[in-house]
Amino acid sequence: METGTGSVIGDILLSIFFATLIVIIGRTVVSWLVKLSRKVMVRANMDPILINFCSSIINVLLLLFVLIAALDQLGVNTTSMIAVLGAAGLAVGLALKDSLQNFAAGVMLIMYRPFKIGNFVEVSGVMGIVEQITIFNTVMRTPDNREVIVPNGKIYANTITNFSARDTRRIDMVFGISYEDDLLKAKQIMTDIVTGHELVLKDPAPIIRIAELGDSCITFNVWPWVNSADLATVRADLIETIKLAFDANGISIPYPQMDVHFNNVDAANEPSTQDKNESA
DSSP: OHHHHHHHHHHHHHHHHHHHHHHHHHHHHHHHHHHHHHHHHHHTTOOHHHHHHHHHHHHHHHHHHHHHHHHHHTTOOHHHHHHHHHHHHHHHHHHTHHHHHHHHHHHHHHHHOSSOTTOEEEETTEEEEEEEEOSSEEEEEOTTSOEEEEEHHHHHTSOEEETTSSSEEEOOEEEEEOTTSOHHHHHHHHHHHHHHOTTBOSSSOOEEEEEEEOSSOEEEEEEOEEEGGGHHHHHHHHHHHHHHHHHHTTOOOOOOOOOOOOOOOOGGGSOOHHHHHHHO
8 A cells, every 4th residue: 555655646747857857947948949030030131029929939939838748747737727828818909909900900910010219200190200119009299299109009000101211202292373373483582492402313303393383373383302201391491582582572372362352332323121012
């Protein structure tokens, strides 16, 4: 009887020993595999945020595998445990559907990089500078210095406009002059101002041409090319300089207006109120 009990205790101790050995060796192997995966991702030039996140996921999954192997060595029914974990994972997934959507979108944003930190973008109706890209959301700073946090799911599901993606951009401006003004003189003034600005690029050359003969004015399109970082400065400079030059040269910038004409009628010929009532 004692021999049988001792044998059982020996088997239990042996199982505990092997389970402990599995945990120790398993953690060492997992640590080595995680480091190896990080090196592979770094060589693939993956984003540091994605590298850290993927490394964490790999570490958790491998450690879970080691834990299940150790419990199996102790005689625990791991089949039912895996089923329970699967059901729990499904329930958590359904409960965190929106978060998982943001996570998936965050991974795509980090992998394909439609924008990066420091870019000026418009996403999901928000315009600003990208300050941080995380797995679940993107932090932006608006031109008036507000911090806006946009869920990645909304960003990836909508149109992304990246104003910083190209080194150069075209400024689209419209100027109107009166029909009574000298058209060629106005065009020459705008051409001289635009081509003379130090921040306007020579190539591509700026475009200045008539766009439309409108109801109240002749409209010009003025399209200079600039470096993306200079757009706001050049736009403000050109608008101010052209307006002052027009004023100095007697060229007006008309605005929509309506002429109203009144016909003078002799009050004596107007029928009286009594006559109107009688005729009615």
